[in-house]
Structures are given as structure tokens and as C-alpha cells.
Amino acid sequence: MLDAPDGGGYRSRMRPAPAFPEIAVVDLQVCDRCGLCLPLCPPEAIHLDLTDLVVDRTACTGCRKCIAPCPVGALTMVAA
Amino acid sequence: MHSPLPRRRAHDGRRVTHDTDVLVIGAGPAGAVAAWEAKRAAPELEVVLLERDPRVGTPVRCAEGVGDAGVREFADPDGAAWAARKITRVVFIAPDDTEVKVAERDVGWILDRTRFDAFLADRAVAVGAELRVSTEAAGMTCEPDGRWRVRLRGAGGEATCRARVVIGTDGVEAMVGRWAGLETRVPARDMESCAQYLVEGIDFDPDAIYLQFGAGIAPGGYAWLFPKSPGVANVGLGLVALKADARNARQYLDAWIARRYPGGAKTACTVGGVIVHTTIRQTYTDGVVVAGDAAHMINPLSGGGIVNAMKAGRLAGCVAAAAVRAGDTSASRLSAYHAEWMALLGDDHLKYYRLKRALEDLDDQFFNSLARTANAIPSGKRTLGRIFAHALVRHPQLIPVAARFFI
Numbered sequence: 001m002l003d004a005p006d007g008g009g010y011r012s013r014m015r016p017a018p019a020f021p022e023i024a025v026v027d028l029q030v031c032d033r034c035g036l037c038l039p040l041c042p043p044e045a046i047h048l049d050l051t052d053l054v055v056d057r058t059a060c061t062g063c064r065k066c067i068a069p070c071p072v073g074a075l076t077m078v079a080a
Numbered sequence: 081m082h083s084p085l086p087r088r089r090a091h092d093g094r095r096v097t098h099d100t101d102v103l104v105i106g107a108g109p110a111g112a113v114a115a116w117e118a119k120r121a122a123p124e125l126e127v128v129l130l131e132r133d134p135r136v137g138t139p140v141r142c143a144e145g146v147g148d149a150g151v152r153e154f155a156d157p158d159g160a161a162w163a164a165r166k167i168t169r170v171v172f173i174a175p176d177d178t179e180v181k182v183a184e185r186d187v188g189w190i191l192d193r194t195r196f197d198a199f200l201a202d203r204a205v206a207v208g209a210e211l212r213v214s215t216e217a218a219g220m221t222c223e224p225d226g227r228w229r230v231r232l233r234g235a236g237g238e239a240t241c242r243a244r245v246v247i248g249t250d251g252v253e254a255m256v257g258r259w260a261g262l263e264t265r266v267p268a269r270d271m272e273s274c275a276q277y278l279v280e281g282i283d284f285d286p287d288a289i290y291l292q293f294g295a296g297i298a299p300g301g302y303a304w305l306f307p308k309s310p311g312v313a314n315v316g317l318g319l320v321a322l323k324a325d326a327r328n329a330r331q332y333l334d335a336w337i338a339r340r341y342p343g344g345a346k347t348a349c350t351v352g353g354v355i356v357h358t359t360i361r362q363t364y365t366d367g368v369v370v371a372g373d374a375a376h377m378i379n380p381l382s383g384g385g386i387v388n389a390m391k392a393g394r395l396a397g398c399v400a401a402a403a404v405r406a407g408d409t410s411a412s413r414l415s416a417y418h419a420e421w422m423a424l425l426g427d428d429h430l431k432y433y434r435l436k437r438a439l440e441d442l443d444d445q446f447f448n449s450l451a452r453t454a455n456a457i458p459s460g461k462r463t464l465g466r467i468f469a470h471a472l473v474r475h476p477q478l479i480p481v482a483a484r485f486f487i
Contacts, residue, residue: 034141035253036273036353039266044258050216050233051132068321071273071329071351 022077023060024067026053031074037066100126101404102397103230103243104209105217105256107131110372110389110396111249112200113154115209117397118247122405127209128241129201130232132216137197141352142386143276143314144191145289145306150387155199157189162196164308165189168287174451175294175444182454183462187289190306190314191386200390220246220259226409228367245400245409248370249393252353257375260368263360266376269322270357272301272383275329276316278308279337279344286310292336293447299323300440301383303336315341318354318383356380358433359426364414371396377421381432381439388425395420438481450475 024046031053038046045059046066057080067075102118104111107129115129133139144164148157157163167187172180205211215234223229228246232239248256254264284290290305297303300320307313317333324332330351337344355376363375371377372389379388399417403409418426453474454467472478 032351034350034352035251036271036351038253038255039264039353039355040268040271042265044265047255048253049218065268068324068328069268069271069273069353071275071353073328073330 021080022062023057023080024055024062024064024075025078026055027074027076028052030072032072034071037070037075040065040069097240097242098128099242100128100210101243102127102245102247102400103228103241104129104247104249104397105230106248106250106372106374107136107201107211107213108197108249108251108372108389109200109386110374110393111247112136112197112204113390113393114247114249114371114397114400115211116200116204116207117394118401119204119207119209119397121398122401123208125401125404127204128243129204129209129211130215130217131201131211131213134214135194135198136201136211136213137194139350140193141350142193143274143304143306143316144193144308145188145304145384146191146386147188147384148186150391151189151191153387154390160199162192162199163189164192165286165306167289167307169285169289171285171288171290172451172454173290173292174448175292175297176448176451177292178448178451178455180451180454180467181288181459181462182464182467183460184464190289190308192308217250217256220256222366226367244367244404245414246368247393247396247400248368248374249372249389249396251373252355254370254374256368257360257370260365260370262362262365262368262370264370264374264376266355266357269300269320270355270380271320272318272354272356273321273329273351274301274316274318274354275333275349275351276314277333277337277346277350278312278348279315279341279346280312282311282313282315282341282344284313292340293444295323295444297336298332303333315344316350354378354383354385356383356433356436358429359421363418363421364411366411367409367414369396369400369414369417371421375421377425377429379432380429380436391424392421395424435481442477442481446475446477 043059045056104115115127119127170182218231218233220228220230227242230241257264286307292303298317298319300323301318303317305313305315357376360375371392377388377392378385403413
């Protein structure tokens with residue numbers, strides 16, 4: 001894989017890409033199901049499933065773009 | 081010419097396949113108006129309106145303010161049960177709490193969105209659209225004949241619906257556009273994170289809306305008070321997380337309410353995202369159009385989207401109905417919807433977006449001094465136009481901002 005397009009690439013063109021060290025998880029006790037994070041996710045790894053928010057573990061790249069915008073702080077990063 | 085489809089209902093265990101002409105996904109203002117207009121334009125077509133929640137109009141994720149002229153295009157707010165409050169004044173509050181009262185007439189209305197959305201959906205049902213609540217679209221695929229096969233999920237299990245045209249009015253989450261292969265993602269700097277409480281027992285002018293700016297209050301956005309009745313108001317704010325400190329939108333709002341309305345009782349809390357971007361590059365593809373928040377049709381300067389959504393819903397409903405009637409639901413036919421929207425408001429949003437980006441460079445000190453300039457104008461003559469004219473003379477840093485609006 002190539003460097004991340006936003007230039008934050010810790011991945012090298014020379015070495016195989018390591019697994020993403022962190023991915024986003026949602027706390028459904030806190031999440032209000034507003035859907036704000038869905039269009040923010042570059043790999044479109046977040047969707048609503050019968051109104052519950054789901055983060056696709058295999059698609060999340062750990063870019064953190066969904067973390068700060070959550071109005072209630074329901075998304076956090078955890079070790080993948 | 082369109083020939084009516086056989087109304088096939090193939091019972092396959094618990095799965096039911098149902099054919100329709102137009103399937104509208106999401107019964108907010110855009111979807112309800114789209115269903116209504118499609119059915120009015122072509123009464124012989126079958127129009128189905130889907131709503132995920134058990135009731136149209138809940139939960140409300142909205143500050144509920146609309147302009148007077150805009151809402152009147154669709155319904156008369158005078159005396160309507162869905163109009164909570166008429167607004168005749170706007171009060172801008174500078175970061176240092178200097179208030180600027182702007183004299184306007186018939187500014188707008190604060191809606192009761194629960195009732196308003198139900199009113200719009202009822203109107204669509206009254207002309208023959210079929211409303212299905214507690215039903216969510218779970219995915220869709222295009223069939224070889226050009227129709228879309230939409231997987232539905234609800235209390236009664238799974239079902240499939242095949243539609244000649246799907247109208248995606250599913251709001252900020254915009255899954256219909258995603259399934260159809262449209263680009264619906266938003267850069268983080270153009271996403272406002274919003275939180276709002278219904279606050280009771282506070283003192284304000286019930287005929288005015290209040291808007292406060294400030295990097296420490298709502299960075300990249302503004303805080304608002306929209307009256308619902310005397311002493312009761314929607315109090316909220318929207319901010320851009322990239323410009324914020326470690327706090328989230330609700331924490332910013334708690335701090336603002338504690339400072340400005342310490343005696344208020346916070347009741348219902350709601351949160352949500354407002355996309356302050358420009359219309360997505362393509363709002364249509366073969367057999368699909370998207371409208372409203374789902375297509376980023378929000379005024380990027382004000383964050384208002386209700387009237388825009390209804391206007392887009394009207395265009396989408398009419399174009400979809402005409403396309404089905406003509407037997408041509410291809411992307412090239414449906415592109416007329418995109419062109420009509422851009423001419424109506426989409427091109428204006430490009431200008432507003434440039435203006436928004438230019439205003440982002442101005443700091444709190446500027447807005448504080450702008451407030452003093454505005455307050456030097458006699459209160460009866462203090463209209464937005466005069467404030468702007470005075471401000472251009474007194475604050476030359478606004479000239480390049482204004483220029484961005486026109487070029």
C-alpha cells in the first residue's frame with residue numbers, strides 16, 4: 001500500500017503495510033445514532049444497522065476523522 | 081409511454097417482493113415533499129415513502145427555524161399547529177456579549193418539526209402515496225432491467241422492494257447515495273457538530289432569535305437560541321471539531337448555557353451533524369436521485385436546510401415522475417434534476433461557501449468591533465443591508481471577503 005493520501009503516512013512504500021494499530025469503536029450507551037460520523041469516514045466503514053451504529057473492523061483504517069466531531073464523544077480508538 | 085407494472089407480490093416464506101414506481105427513502109421534509117409532488121405530477125404511479133422510525137417527525141434533530149418566504153412556498157404557517165412561534169427580530173451577539181438587534185419584518189418561524197414532518201407526510205398520503213413506518217432500507221442493488229432492488233427491514237422481518245426510481249432523502253447519513261455509488265463523503269472542516277437542549281424557565285424576547293459567535297463559544301459555527309414559547313427555547317450550537325479544543329459539542333453547549341442561562345432547566349437533548357459544504361458533485365445516477373441533507377443541500381453560511389430540502393424534494397419528485405412516465409429513468413434523463421437544483425440554489429451555495437471560508441479567517445476582535453459599528457446605526461434603521469454597507473466602510477478587511485462572494 002502507498003502512503004496515506006493525507007500525508008500522515010507511517011506506512012512505507014518499501015515495506016509491507018503493517019496492520020492498523022488502532023481502530024474506532026462506538027459506545028452504544030453514549031451514541032445518539034445521529035449519523036454525523038457516516039459521511040466523515042473516508043473508507044465508509046461506519047453504518048447504521050437497525051439504528052445501531054456499526055464500525056466495520058476490517059474497513060476502519062484508524063484515521064481518527066470520526067473521533068472529535070462526535071457531539072457526545074461516543075467514538076474512541078482502541079488497539080485493533 | 082409508461083405502462084403500469086403488474087403489482088406482483090411473490091410470497092417467498094417471510095420475504096415479500098413488492099414492485100413500485102417511485103420509492104422515497106426517508107420521510108423528512110425532502111422525502112415527504114418528493115412523494116407528494118411525484119404523486120401529484122403522475123397520479124397513476126405507485127409511490128412508496130419509507131420511514132425508519134415508528135413515527136414520522138421523531139426524533140427531532142433540528143433547531144427548527146425557517147424563513148417566512150421559504151416555508152410559504154409549501155404551506156401557510158399562519159395559525160398552523162406545526163408553527164410554534166413567529167419570529168420578527170434577529171439579535172446577533174458578539175463574542176464579548178455585545179448585542180446587536182437587527183430590525184426586520186416577518187423574519188421567519190420556529191416550527192414544531194414533529195408536527196410539521198407529520199403534516200407533510202400526511203399530505204403525501206392524502207394524494208395516494210403509501211407511507212411505511214418502522215421500515216428501514218438495508219441496501220440496494222441495480223438489476224439488469226435498470227430497476228433497483230432495495231432490501232427492506234422492519235418489525236415484520238425482511239422484504240424486498242423493486243423500484244424504477246429511488247429518491248434518497250435519508251439525511252446526513254446518506255446511505256442511498258453511497259449504495260448508488262455517489263460521492264457523499266464530507267471533509268471534516270465542513271461538518272458542524274451540533275448539540276441542542278430544550279431549555280425552560282429562561283428570560284428572552286420570545287419574538288427574536290439569538291445568534292452568538294466566538295472562538296471560545298462555538299468555533300467555526302455559532303450558538304443559537306430559537307424560542308418555542310415565552311420562557312422556553314431550543315438552545316444549541318454547532319462547531320467544527322477541527323477548530324475546537326478537546327471538548328465535544330455538548331460540553332461546549334453546557335458551558336454556554338451555564339454562562340448565559342444559568343437558571344434554565346435543560347430538558348430534551350439532541351445532537352446531530354450539519355454539512356456546511358456545497359451540493360454533491362452528482363446528485364443522480366441511473367434510477368436514483370438524492371435530495372436534501374443527503375445531497376448536502378444546506379446553506380453553508382447559515383446551516384439552514386429545511387426549505388432547501390423541500391425545494392429539492394419538489395424537483396426530485398417531479399423529475400422522477402416524469403422519467404417513469406416516459407419510460408426512461410437513465411442518468412442522462414435524471415440529470416435534469418441536478419441542473420434544475422443548481423440553477424435554483426446550488427450555484428448560490430457555491431458563493432455562500434466561499435463567503436463562509438473567507439469569514440473563517442476573521443477573529444473575535446473583528447466581530448466585537450463590528451458589533452459596535454452596527455450599534456452606531458439607529459435601531460429602527462439597523463437592517464442587515466445597512467450593517468453590511470457600514471461595515472465595508474469601517475472594516476476594510478471585509479472587502480476581500482465581500483469580493484469572494486462575487487468572483
